[in-house]
Amino acid sequence: xxTTADRVFIKEEGxxxxxxxxxxxxxxxxxxxxxxxxxxxxxxxxQVTSFVHPGKVPGMADAEAVVAGLTPRPGVxxxxxxxxxRGLQRAIATHRLTLEGKxxxxxxxxxxxxxxxxxxxxxxxxxxxxxxxxxxxxxxVRTGFVTAAFGCNFEGDIPPARVVELVGDMRRIAxxxxxxxxxxxxxxxxxxxxxxxxRRVVGMVQDANxxxxxxxxxxxxxxxxxxxxxxxxxxxxxxxxxxxAGLGGCPFASHxxxxxxxxxxxxxxxxxxxxxxxxxxxxxxxxxxxxxESIVGHPLPGKIKTGGSLAALRARL
Amino acid sequence: xxTTADRVFIKEEGxxxxxxxxxxxxxxxxxxxxxxxxxxxxxxxxQVTSFVHPGKVPGMADAEAVVAGLTPRPGVxxxxxxxxxRGLQRAIATHRLTLEGKxxxxxxxxxxxxxxxxxxxxxxxxxxxxxxxxxxxxxxVRTGFVTAAFGCNFEGDIPPARVVELVGDMRRIAxxxxxxxxxxxxxxxxxxxxxxxxRRVVGMVQDANxxxxxxxxxxxxxxxxxxxxxxxxxxxxxxxxxxxAGLGGCPFASHxxxxxxxxxxxxxxxxxxxxxxxxxxxxxxxxxxxxxESIVGHPLPGKIKTGGSLAALRARL
Numbered sequence: 001x002x003t004t005a006d007r008v009f010i011k012e013e014g015x016x017x018x019x020x021x022x023x024x025x026x027x028x029x030x031x032x033x034x035x036x037x038x039x040x041x042x043x044x045x046x047q048v049t050s051f052v053h054p055g056k057v058p059g060m061a062d063a064e065a066v067v068a069g070l071t072p073r074p075g076v077x078x079x080x081x082x083x084x085x086r087g088l089q090r091a092i093a094t095h096r097l098t099l100e101g102k103x104x105x106x107x108x109x110x111x112x113x114x115x116x117x118x119x120x121x122x123x124x125x126x127x128x129x130x131x132x133x134x135x136x137x138x139x140x141v142r143t144g145f146v147t148a149a150f151g152c153n154f155e156g157d158i159p160p161a162r163v164v165e166l167v168g169d170m171r172r173i174a175x176x177x178x179x180x181x182x183x184x185x186x187x188x189x190x191x192x193x194x195x196x197x198x199r200r201v202v203g204m205v206q207d208a209n210x211x212x213x214x215x216x217x218x219x220x221x222x223x224x225x226x227x228x229x230x231x232x233x234x235x236x237x238x239x240x241x242x243x244x245a246g247l248g249g250c251p252f253a254s255h256x257x258x259x260x261x262x263x264x265x266x267x268x269x270x271x272x273x274x275x276x277x278x279x280x281x282x283x284x285x286x287x288x289x290x291x292x293e294s295i296v297g298h299p300l301p302g303k304i305k306t307g308g309s310l311a312a313l314r315a316r317l
Numbered sequence: 318x319x320t321t322a323d324r325v326f327i328k329e330e331g332x333x334x335x336x337x338x339x340x341x342x343x344x345x346x347x348x349x350x351x352x353x354x355x356x357x358x359x360x361x362x363x364q365v366t367s368f369v370h371p372g373k374v375p376g377m378a379d380a381e382a383v384v385a386g387l388t389p390r391p392g393v394x395x396x397x398x399x400x401x402x403r404g405l406q407r408a409i410a411t412h413r414l415t416l417e418g419k420x421x422x423x424x425x426x427x428x429x430x431x432x433x434x435x436x437x438x439x440x441x442x443x444x445x446x447x448x449x450x451x452x453x454x455x456x457x458v459r460t461g462f463v464t465a466a467f468g469c470n471f472e473g474d475i476p477p478a479r480v481v482e483l484v485g486d487m488r489r490i491a492x493x494x495x496x497x498x499x500x501x502x503x504x505x506x507x508x509x510x511x512x513x514x515x516r517r518v519v520g521m522v523q524d525a526n527x528x529x530x531x532x533x534x535x536x537x538x539x540x541x542x543x544x545x546x547x548x549x550x551x552x553x554x555x556x557x558x559x560x561x562a563g564l565g566g567c568p569f570a571s572h573x574x575x576x577x578x579x580x581x582x583x584x585x586x587x588x589x590x591x592x593x594x595x596x597x598x599x600x601x602x603x604x605x606x607x608x609x610e611s612i613v614g615h616p617l618p619g620k621i622k623t624g625g626s627l628a629a630l631r632a633r634l
Contacts, residue, residue, distance in 0.1 A: 151627065156634045192627060194590040195547050222627075223583035223620035227544040230512050266540035273511040299616065303540035310468065310509060310539070317473045 005277040008233070009045070010268070011215075011241045012038055013261055014292060015066075016047040016081055018247025020059055021260075022296050028062040030295045032069040037288045038244060039073040042280040043264075047079045048097075051087035067094040085133055092137060101134035101141030103127045103174060103181070105166040108152035111189070115147075124169060131177040141177075144170035145185040145217075149201060151192020158192075160201045164208050171209070183213050183239060188228065191221030195231035202235045215239030218262045220246060220301065225262035226270060233274065242267050245289035246301035263302035265289050269309055282309050322594040325550070326362070327585070328532075328558045329355055330578055331609060332383075333364040333398055335564025337376055338577075339613050345379040347612045349386040354605045355561060356390040359597040360581075362415075364396045368404035384411040402450055409454060418451035418458030420444050420491065420498070422483040425469035428506070432464075441486060448494040458494075461487035462502040462534075466518060468509020475509075477518045481525050488526070500530050500556060505545065508538030512548035519552045532556030535579045537563060537618065542579035543587060550591065559584050562606035563618035580619035582606050586626055599626050 015035050019026045035048050048070065054061035063080065070078065077098040082088045091097050105127075106112035109120050116123065134141050148155075149163045167184050174181045186201065202214060216232045216239070218225050229240060241261055248260030265285045271278050282304070289305035332352050336343045352365050365387065371378035380397065387395065394415035399405045408414050422444075423429035426437050433440065451458050465472075466480045484501050491498045503518065519531060533549045533556070535542050546557060558578055565577030582602045588595050599621070606622035 153630055154634075156631050191624065194587060195544075196591055221620060221624040222586060223543055223580060223624070224587065226540055227512075227547045227587070230544045230547070263540060269539060270511060270541065270544070274513055301618070303538060307508065307538040307540070313470055314473055317471075 006275070007238065007277045007279070008271045009239045010043060010264060010278060010280070011045045011047060011079075011239070012043045012244060012264055013047045013241050014038070014243035014245065014247040014264065016050055017261055018243050018245075018292070018296075020050060020057060021248050022059065024297070025059065026295060028065045028069065031062070031066050034244070034288065034292055034295060035066070035070050035078075036073075037291055038285075039070075039076045039078075041284040041288060042278070043285075044075060044279065045077045045079065045098075047081065050081040051090040052081070052083055064090065064094060067096050070096075072096060088133070088137070099137070099139045100143060101131065101139045101179075102143045102145055102185075103130065103141065103170050104145045104147060105170055106147045107158045107163050107166060108148040108155040110154035111148050111152045114154060124173065127170070127173045128177055131174065131179055135177070135179075141174060141179040142181060143183045143185060143215075144174065144181045145187060146170075147187050148189045148192075149186040150188045150197050151190065153190045160197075160204045163201055164204050167205055167209060171212075181212065183215055184209065185215045185217055185239075185241075187217040188219055189217075191219040191224070193218065193228045194224055195227045198228045198231040199235055202232060202237060206235070213239060215241065217241040220260065220262055226266060229262055229267055230270060233271070233276065240267060244285065244302070245292040245305060247292055247296070260301070263289075263304075265304045266302055269304050273310065283312060323592070324555065324594045324596070325588045326532075326556045327360060327581060327595060327597070328362040328364060328396075328556070329360045329561060329581055330364045330558050331355070331560035331562065331564040331581065333367055334578055335560050335562075335609070335613075337367060337374060338565055339376065341614070342376065343612060345382045345386065348379070348383050351561075351605065351609055351612060352383070352387050352395075353390075354608055355602075356387075356393045356395075358601040358605060359595070360602075361392065361596065362394045362396065364398065365414075367398040368407040369398070369400055381407065381411060384413050387413075389413060405450070405454070416454070416456045417460060418448065418456050418496075419460045419462055419502075420447065420458065420487045421462045421464060422487055423464045424475045424480050424483060425465040425472040427471035428465050428469045431471060441490065444487070444490045445494055448491065448496055452494070452496075458491060458496040459498060460500045460502060460532075461491065461498045462504060463487075464504045465506045465509075466503040467505045467514050468507065470507045470509075477514075477521045480518055481521050484522055484526060488529075498529065500532055501526065502532045502534055502556075502558075504534040505536055506534075508536040508541070510535065510545045511541055512544045515545045515548040516552055519549060519554060523552070530556055532558065534558040537577060537579055543583060546579055546584055547587060550588070550593065557584060561602065561619070562609040562622060564609055564613070577618070580606075580621070582621045583619055586621050590627065600629060 049063040049066045050060045242264035243261035244264045246263035366380040366383045367377045559581035560578035561581045563580035
């Protein structure tokens with residue numbers, strides 16, 4: 001019999017977003033240990049590192065060593081982040097990563113200026129060349145991402161109509177280059193989202209793009225992470241980025257309190273309690289969260305790793 | 318002009334629930350300092366201490382000294398918790414507290430047995446005597462509370478219909494004694510609630526009791542606190558218990574990971590972003606959260622105290 005389960009897809013970003021922001025150096029062997037443990041939990045997509053300038057992000061200087069050291073598990077996609085052609089070439093050279101092309105536009109011109117020193121037109125104009133770079137390497141371009149889709153520390157609230165416009169721009173740019181986007185990511189880069197804003201922006205993007213899947217990249221800086229995720233689930237969003245134990249944060253958002261992505265195991269707990277499948281063993285994932293905490297050597301914000309799941313309690317009754 | 322603002326009422330329980338669970342002794346003067354600071358934020362109801370057996374809860378042995386030491390601010394209700402007539406008499410003797418009678422039933426017989434060594438019939442039968450005790454002191458009985466309304470570590474999931482039945486029982490008991498309950502509290506004592514469960518239970522209780530207000534007492538043990546609060550707000554609930562900085566936890570739930578109530582300032586942030594009034598100065602409250610953290614001497618879970626509010630960012634743009 002075919003399963004008709006309602007399934008949520010999670011991209012684990014803890015090893016990449018999480019370790020990047022840790023002040024102390026994390027041993028390569030510890031990064032690999034966590035990645036290999038995560039791959040045993042049922043997670044199907046793990047972003048393992050960033051191929052960025054080692055002078056700018058010293059914590060990611062061991063990107064090649066991390067990828068070379070992990071034990072690939074069949075069915076698990078290992079991916080990485082890069083910011084330019086040099087980074088992409090390093091990722092290609094590992095021969096072990098799932099490579100996916102991604103377009104990125106910024107809903108905040110002020111943040112784009114700070115982050116990339118470009119204006120919105122320049123950022124748009126840079127995308128076709130990016131697609132051609134991916135095409136030259138035979139890498140599919142299926143994802144478009146809107147940075148700061150819900151608000152920006154340097155620009156304030158973002159009109160939802162602007163996000164809808166940027167999504168349309170990206171789809172058009174991709175089509176013009178012979179590509180077809182199938183997933184649009186909305187990034188709450190500086191944690192301005194609240195659940196009502198999630199509902200409004202997601203709803204407007206869905207109305208204009210009924211033929212495409214959405215994903216949410218949420219930060220928990222202001223404590224709204226899980227409420228926002230639930231709002232997304234309620235709107236039918238089924239793709240989420242998350243970080244085990246709540247590892248991480250965005251070092252470029254210039255924000256002292258920048259907290260990490262939503263916590264993977266807390267989000268998986270929510271999904272399972274809602275009757276949504278994730279394919280993930282929550283108890284094994286909570287064990288990974290405790291491992292992450294022991295690796296970084298300080299408390300991490302996830303709750304289930306200490307609070308425990310209800311499935312575990314129910315099983316004991 | 319009359320205001321028609323949609324208003325949320327928050328009972329601050331940090332000084333009571335929060336300090337109760339702290340392992341180290343908290344100086345009476347620090348408790349008073351936090352309470353006085355909280356009273357300056359616009360909070361209208363602060364639960365300041367518990368009149369319980371000093372041998373059982375040593376951290377509350379200074380209950381009288383705390384109440385005597387605070388500087389009452391006009392318009393702020395200072396309340397306390399007690400578990401029996403002796404505790405009530407101590408609270409009365411302070412002559413400084415807003416005294417309110419409360420009925421309590423348990424949705425979990427197993428938890429009631431562990432906590433009070435009673436069965437549900439005994440607990441029901443104890444309520445009329447409780448009302449008469451309050452009546453003898455001229456104290457109104459307006460609130461009924463359902464403990465473990467969403468699930469129990471010792472009994473598992475709780476059928477929502479049982480909660481509806483208990484609410485009906487409490488209202489009937491009160492009426493039989495000439496009292497009329499105007500507020501029903503639903504307690505997620507052991508953090509089993511998820512937003513869909515909040516919606517289901519709140520909805521069923523509202524359907525059966527359209528003439529009464531509901532309040533939610535939520536714990537964040539599994540990271541669902543704010544998502545649950547949002548679900549409650551969406552259902553029209555306008556009364557919430559919360560603890561500044563996320564102080565606290567329930568020492569009687571026998572649960573290692575028991576986390577505190579939802580964090581007051583994170584919840585106020587959510588309310589304000591949703592356009593709901595609280596009458597509270599969020600920046601002053603975040604300052605109280607930092608004070609609470611410095612008093613307990615370890616990190617507390619609230620996010621806004623480090624993440625900052627959006628109003629503050631918007632004001633700087």
